[in-house]
Amino acid sequence: MNARSWTAQWIWGGHEESPRNEWRCFRKVFELPAEGLEEAWLHLAADSRYILYVNGERIGRGPVRSWREEQFYDSYEVGHLLRAGQRNVIAVHVLHFGLTNFYYIRGRGGLLAELECTFTPDSNAVRNNILRICSDDTWSTSKLLAQNPRSPRMCCQQGFADVYDARAWDEKWILTCYREDGPDSTWEKAKCIGPAGVDPWKRLKPRDIPFLTEEKMYPSRLVSLRRVQAPSWTAAIDLRAAMVPDSILHANPVSYVGYLAGELLLKESGTITLGFPGGWRTDRVWVDGKLCTEWFGDTPERYCTLDLDAGEHFVLIDVTSWDHGGSFHLAANSEAALEWRTPGGTGTNMEETPFVLIGPFDTMVHIDHQEPQQMRVDHPEYVKAAGAASVKELADLSGRIRPLPGALYCEDDVLGAGIWTVEAESLSIPSQLEHAILPTPEPAVIPRFENAESDYEIVIDVGRETTGFIGFEVEAKAGTIIDVYGIEYIRDEFRQHTYGLDNTIRYICREGRQRYLSPVRRGFRYMVLTIRGAEAPVRLYEVYVHQSTYPVTNAGAFQCSDMMLNEIWNISRHTTRLCMEDTFVDCPSYEQVFWVGDSRNEALVNYYVFGALDIVKRCLNLVPGSKDMSPLYIDQVPSGWSSVIPNWTFFWSIACLEYVEHANDRDFAMEIWPAVRFTLEHYLKNLNADGLLDMRGWNLLDWAPIDQPNDGIVTHQNLVLVLALKKAAELARIAGEDAEATKPWIQAAKTLSSAINAHLWEEGQQAYLDCIHSDGRRSDIFSMQTQVLAYLSGVASGKRKEIVGSYLLDPPSSFVQIGSPFMSFFYYEALAEAGRYEHMLNDIRFNYGQMLRYDATTCWEMYPNFTENRANKDQLTRSHCHAWSAAPGYFLGRNILGVKRADPGWTRILVEPQPCDLVWARGSVPLPQGGRMDVSWSVDGDMMDIDVFVPGGVEVEVRVPDGMQKRVKIVESK
The missing domain is CATH 2.60.120.260 (Galactose-binding domain-like)
Structure with missing residues (x-):
């Protein structure tokens, strides 16, 4: 939908422009003519987040994350919810953060809403056949009094946990029958801030991706039941x-x-x-x-x-x-x-x-x-x-x-009380408690302890990692407290508490039967549900999650003769899906942040398992919005953390070309090329007298203990810059630049390559050193990370390429080894380029097999017991769902199944299976033009049978490994 003209005014209420952690409600009651309504669209934006209701029905959440001056708005078709000839109500719940975090930059509280109803031409109900209901000072507003604005900050990346006292609020506020004028009413007329385009929301843009899903999911099992006591x-x-x-x-x-x-x-x-x-x-x-x-x-x-x-x-x-x-x-x-x-x-x-x-x-x-x-x-x-x-x-x-x-x-500190349990006694789980996790009319009845200080704690396993909104239905006495704490990993007696993340809800019951659906997104697998202060038994009817992700289907598929690889592919797909919100995010629990560098790898996995394009394009377009913070672009956007990881910007520029080639989107190349050129030109200004990138920043590549100081010459980012410059030349060409205009980028890559080889190769060690410190000291640390990128970037050539290539197969024990699945992505790229697919497959089996051993349903941020985890031997990784780690979803489809793009837009496809020790494989790869490609192959001796099903108009070439024969069947669909 194109950008539109607005009649509505931005509105707010109360006395503060940007109050801390305020939930505010808005209502507009109106009547519709009795006949002639053709369609109705409701357009709205809010600062910071909203939940929209029409006549009591929840129809959407939003908006997508935005730069402060470029606010996205949403549009809903709501005609089927409106009541002709009757009173109707639009109700909007706005959550305003009141502070800057990693996915929001502080503006001010505001709501902009406009209902546009179109009537039939022969209708005399309204002038010009259009009726508009616009946010203005005729709307009513009130703080949502049940919510405690003092509730704890979740973490530096996010907003606030819920502390919700249901006794203080009438949930009927979303209905037409609700009365705003009671004796203790806090409702007031909304205050107009100004029209669309008012500061700070200077530009309004229509939503550029589909709405996210909401899938109601029930838990799979009860893990434990305990009598617990919280600290005083x-x-x-x-x-x-x-x-x-x-x-x-x-x-x-x-x-x-x-x-x-x-x-x-x-x-x-x-x-x-x-x-x-x-x-x-x-x-x-x-x-x-x-x-x-x-x-x-x-x-x-x-x-x-x-x-x-x-x-x-x-x-x-x-x-x-x-x-x-x-x-x-x-x-x-x-x-x-x-x-x-x-x-x-x-x-x-x-x-x-x-x-x-x-x-x-x-x-x-x-x-x-x-x-x-x-x-x-x-x-x-x-x-x-x-x-x-x-x-x-x-x-x-x-x-x-x-x-x-x-x-x-x-003092409603659910996390503190959940972590520090001063008394705990395990109890057997009665069979009737299973009703809490089953969608039946019969509730689970939770008795009360005679000791008023003792509480019931129920640990619920959702069955796999999830992300979304926690909900429950209970019947309880007023004042009963329901605490919920989301955890990612539990094994036997060990619970991996979310230190640094307050992943909790406190709900204080009103009298009777009631429901609650948290408006705050969370990621977790286990819910620790604690009933506190109950004066009578609590009837728990259901506990559930509205899982919310980017709307994708399982278009991609992979199966083979190794069941472990099949499960590894499945957890890679599930990880990627959970980390697809309104952008790619690093993880659904600890951060929910769009990290620019992570998303390059996540986009490639997505191409093979889901094939979504709009989310990739949106992510790429968001990055240059940070140019006013830094011409080098910041590493997570939109964000208030002025942090620059040079490699993350380089990966973004590379991802721009990869998207253009994948989708054959030349228009996007023309739009994004100036932004890529802008930042790379500024990076080249940071070359020193030796022609090397020498700068202060967060010079990160991997969590491993490689030598990557925040100041000085870091070899790996010089190598990634070479790769980015090469890709920039190709992007410039596709964007329409002539040959003369692309030459400087090619020359810059060659010059930097020469400087790296002249200054960063250590002859005695026969390897590229990690860095040269700002004081001129040459690092004595050598890492596989640096060698992998020397190989991938093409900087290592001739004899040096042979030497570095040998390290891929037999890493020297004195080198720092690869420490994260993120770095493994580049290692697998190098192995694939070297044609060493069996090494790649065995590495996947070993490292991801460890995750499966510990019941992983998603891919971990780090490998077990790596440096950051060593304070606790039971902590295997920080985040148990991290999309930068989902590499197998890409490499199993591309290199083992063997489906590769040969021409831009996948108009020509190469099928080149690498069976290694596998007997058979089959799978599907979604295509950017629509449809998918299905491939299956099997091996018998030196004969490979390959079946290919492909949409019409796509050219296919089939190759098999040297020494093998092939029987090929290609079926083209119409």
């Missing part, structure tokens, strides 16, 4: 926003120097345990001036137990840290009653919080990956405050002491 007190605090208030405007890491202090009141003497269940930041904690020293617990959790007398105790916590965002989880447990209150006060000032901030004494925003050591931790006042036994000792620092803002403090 937990809280989640946004220290980043507290210490550096302006940090809500960006997503860069910050550092600060300072303290958090509170007064703990014990009614009687006893033992108290203080702890950091969500992750340990400091061991500098003083109680009444005494430093806590006896810490225990598995990192990152840390706890300290103290014997304290009845009365007041001053607790001082040094929170000096590097902080990218998320919540600081603090907890305390004691058999004696405990209470927190403001230091020096006479009671708990919960209008704000029971804590004060001391400082900050220094702050820093980290841009271009500055090191945190630059913080000033010798500030005299900071040093003086250490170990204070009371707030009176800090009287000289009164100007440095201020309340912790209430908006940044939440």
